[in-house]
Every structure is written in structure tokens, then in C-alpha cells.
Amino acid sequence: MTKQQVLFIGDLNHSLPEFKRFQAKYECLEYKMTTRGQFVEDLKTKFSHISAIYGAWLGFVPIGGFRTVIEYAPSSLKVLAFCSVGYDHQDAHELAQRNIAMTNVPSDGAAEPVSELVVYFTITGFRQLHMYERQKLLKIPDTIDIRYKFANEEFNQKDGKINLSHERGYDFGERINKRPNLSPRGHNVVIVGFGQIGQLIGRKLHELGMNITYVKRSKLSNEQEDKLGYEATYASTILDVAKHGEVDLIVIACPATPETHHLINEEVIKSISKPFRIVNIGRGTVIDQEALLQGLNSGKILFAGLDVFENEPAINKDLINREDVVLTPHIGASTQENFDYAAIKALENIDDVLEGGSGISKVN
Known part of the structure; x- marks a missing residue:
């Protein structure tokens, strides 16, 4: 019996036992994306019978999303499985119109490393530890x-x-x-986006002694709040928090949607009663970059810890050159454990669909 073909876009850990079992079951075709034109030609010819596509972290970003080639997708294609939590909503919609499943990876694997990065940003944001960097110590030993x-x-x-x-x-x-230089203990943090990652961030910052407020479209049920294991206050918007309480730190942990675009803007920054700190591990477009720089220039924003950027992959040089800003290149989830976890979940999603299921974490 001929094995179903699975096209692999991007890398994974080939030594994983789960991958070795997958290889025994399916014909695995590895591919390095070059240009859209070449990929279209390959879909028409040597990949005309593929049943699934495995999309590693970068996925189809270099060619503008899978929707740019969807009209050339072979009729045999049943599932496009991504390794990331985030996904392109337009791609998901276009694929659904063609009865092709799109799957992502649950945030379980990313939650731990991302929350660790938030703790790092938070501690150095309050204690300013990053300012004693190596070059200054070399000059003043x-x-x-x-x-x-x-x-x-x-x-x-x-x-x-x-x-x-x-x-x-x-x-x-x-x-x-x-x-x-302050301890985070006793200070007030507002977490914007309170899914699995946001809730774990809340737990870790609570363990640092911080007071937690969360912003979400709807309040958690009493049962859900009890399961958190810590006290958290609900607010419907950042402006609502600014009107009724003090804000020492804002943590962005929400996705990029039309509703969250420039959610943190000049109005929000000005509405907060005193200087504060901000951390973004969600999506860069949630913060208006120019308003952020104005807030830093005025001293209203004391510190920014950023793992994501408005015009990513480009990083604004005005942010790079500041000593009240700590930047990481979108690596919040980048641990070996999570890299392997995401690969395993993508393989499981493909296997489920090709065995007649609907996908373990289908998003369309």
C-alpha cells in the first residue's frame, strides 16, 4: 500500500521517537522554501499528491501566507499543521472554504518559557539590573x-x-x-490577555508578591477564578484600570487582532496616573511604537521589556539605543523543550486528520 505523503516546510528534531514512528507510517518530503514561484511549480508537479503539510515556526511568512498559493493546493491536501500557537486567521478561513483543516499547537508548551521571560523582564524592570551591563563594568571595575x-x-x-x-x-x-531600584513585591500589574499564558504569568508574578489585575473580553467565572490559585481582579479595559487604581506594570499577553491593534496608545499612556513599566510578549502591533517612544522620552514609561515589535522582523533603532529598554528577538517560547513539543503536536494533528479525525487542535 502506498504511503500518504507529508510535506515538511522547515526543520524539526529528527531524533524524536515520535518522528521516527511518523516516518515509518508516512512518506516524509522535506522542503526548503525559496520563492513563491518555485513553490507553486513544485505544488503542481512533484507535490501534486501530498496529503498534509507540516509548517515549522516560520511557516509561509516568507511568501505572504499560504493563501498566496492556495489556488494551487492539490485536491489531495487534507491538513496544514503549524508548530506555533499563533496562526494567520485569513489563511485559516481560506483553507476552511476548501475543506482543508488548519491546526496549531496548544499554548501548553509555550506558556512556561514565555512566562519565565516575563519574570526576567519584570525583575530587571523594577530593579534595573540590566543597566549594570558588561561594558560599564569593564569601564568601572x-x-x-x-x-x-x-x-x-x-x-x-x-x-x-x-x-x-x-x-x-x-x-x-x-x-x-x-x-x-525596587522589588516587584507589593506593586500592581495589569495583564492584558488572560488565556493559558496570561494566567501562568499571573501565577508567577503573584509568587513575586505582585497584585494581579487582568483585562479580558469577559470575566472568568467564579469557578475559573478559584482554579487560578491566586487572587486576580477583572477589568474590562486598561482605561478602566487607570481610572480606578494604580498601575505599576502592564504585561501584554494577547494576540494581534483588529481589536487589539494599538491597544496601548497615547491616550492609555497619558491616562495612567504615574510612571509605569511595560512588557510585551504578545504581539508587537498591540503597542503603538511611536506612543511608546514618546512615553519613554517623557519619563512616563520607566522601562520597556519587548520580545515582539510593531514592524517585525525589523526592530526600531530608537529602541535599541535606549538603556531603559531590554529587547529580545521574539524568543519568548524558544526553548529546546518547546521546539520539540510543538513538533510532536503538529505530527499528532496530521496523524489524526489522515486517520479520519478532525484534528486535535483545529483552528478552522
Whole structure:
């Protein structure tokens, strides 16, 4: 009996036992995406009988989404399985019109590493640990001298730079450029987006001693809130939180949708009563980048920890050059464990559909 063909776009760990079993069951065709034109030609010819496509992390982003080639999808194609939690909603809709399942990966695997990154951003955002970076320690290799030189000048908000004193003296190290180094404990965090990842972020920040407010389209049920294992206050919008309470940190953990585009904007930033910090591990378009830079320049935003960017993959140079900003290149979920977990779930989704199921985590 001829094996069904599965086309692999992108890489995975070939040593996984799950992949070896999959290989024994299906004909696996590995492919490196080059151009849309070449892919279209290959779909018409050597891939005209494929039953499934495995889309690794980058997927079809280089060619503008699968919808740009969907008219050339062979009639044999039953499922397109992605390794990521996020997916292209338009692609999902177009595939559904052709009775092709699209599956993603549940957020279980991503939740832990992403929440760890939020903890990192949060701690350094309050304690400003990142400002003692290696280059400055090389220039001032003296634990007493560097504390004093960091402490007593005013922070250059416009350029986002530390001003160093030319004098010598003693300072405990409880401040940098007259900005206090604080524990997150007792401070108020607003988490925008409160799915599985947002809830785990809430648990970890609660364990740091923070007070948790969550923003979501609808309030969790009493039973769901009880299952959290920590106290969390609901707010329907960020503006609602700003009107009725203090905000020390905002964490963005929501997807990119028309409703969340520029959710954090000039109006929201101005509405918050005092300087605050912001972390984004959701999607870059949720924050208006120009409003963010204005907030940093004015001192209203004390710190930004960003793993995602509005014009990704490009990173704004004005953010790169600031010392009150910590950037990571969209690696919140990037651990070996999650890389393998996502691959296994994508393989399971393909197998389920090709065996007659509807897909374990079907999104269309």
C-alpha cells in the first residue's frame, strides 16, 4: 500500500521517537522554501499528491501566507499543521472554504518559557539590573565606584541613557540616576490577555508578591477564578484600570487582532496616573511604537521589556539605543523543550486528520 505523503516546510528534531514512528507510517518530503514561484511549480508537479503539510515556526511568512498559493493546493491536501500557537486567521478561513483543516499547537508548551521571560523582564524592570551591563563594568571595575557613579546624576530621558558622575564616593546602590531600584513585591500589574499564558504569568508574578489585575473580553467565572490559585481582579479595559487604581506594570499577553491593534496608545499612556513599566510578549502591533517612544522620552514609561515589535522582523533603532529598554528577538517560547513539543503536536494533528479525525487542535 502506498504511503500518504507529508510535506515538511522547515526543520524539526529528527531524533524524536515520535518522528521516527511518523516516518515509518508516512512518506516524509522535506522542503526548503525559496520563492513563491518555485513553490507553486513544485505544488503542481512533484507535490501534486501530498496529503498534509507540516509548517515549522516560520511557516509561509516568507511568501505572504499560504493563501498566496492556495489556488494551487492539490485536491489531495487534507491538513496544514503549524508548530506555533499563533496562526494567520485569513489563511485559516481560506483553507476552511476548501475543506482543508488548519491546526496549531496548544499554548501548553509555550506558556512556561514565555512566562519565565516575563519574570526576567519584570525583575530587571523594577530593579534595573540590566543597566549594570558588561561594558560599564569593564569601564568601572570597582563595585563601590560604579554604584556611586550610577546613583547621583539625572537619567537622560530623551536619549534613554545613564549619566555617570565624575566624582567618587559611596552609595548603597538603591537607585540609578535617582530612579529607585525596587522589588516587584507589593506593586500592581495589569495583564492584558488572560488565556493559558496570561494566567501562568499571573501565577508567577503573584509568587513575586505582585497584585494581579487582568483585562479580558469577559470575566472568568467564579469557578475559573478559584482554579487560578491566586487572587486576580477583572477589568474590562486598561482605561478602566487607570481610572480606578494604580498601575505599576502592564504585561501584554494577547494576540494581534483588529481589536487589539494599538491597544496601548497615547491616550492609555497619558491616562495612567504615574510612571509605569511595560512588557510585551504578545504581539508587537498591540503597542503603538511611536506612543511608546514618546512615553519613554517623557519619563512616563520607566522601562520597556519587548520580545515582539510593531514592524517585525525589523526592530526600531530608537529602541535599541535606549538603556531603559531590554529587547529580545521574539524568543519568548524558544526553548529546546518547546521546539520539540510543538513538533510532536503538529505530527499528532496530521496523524489524526489522515486517520479520519478532525484534528486535535483545529483552528478552522
